[in-house]
Amino acid sequence: MPRPPQDILDHAEDLARHLVRYELSADDEVAVAEHLLRLAAMARAQSEPQISEAVDAARRAGIAGKRMGGGLGISAQAVQQRYGPTQRPA
Secondary structure, rough: OOOOHHHHHHHHHHHHHHHOOOOOOOHHHHHHHHHHHHHHHHHHHHHHHHHHHHHHHHHHHOOOHHHHHHHHHOOOOHHHHHOOOOOOOO
């Protein structure tokens, strides 16, 4: 059964009072830093397929590994190590 609107408002006010009195501790800062690190790792993992496709497209367009690496902030050798060697047509 749905809660009456006044109960929801009362609960919101209780939460607001609790948050106003809350003082951050060093443990909170570590937890936030760990959470941000996990978010960044997930974002990187989600973008990896798109980067791989872009590397493939750049290779097909004849862009040099050194130039691709510059765009990715890594060396040409790192491009080859992460995304495999350039496929030469037979």
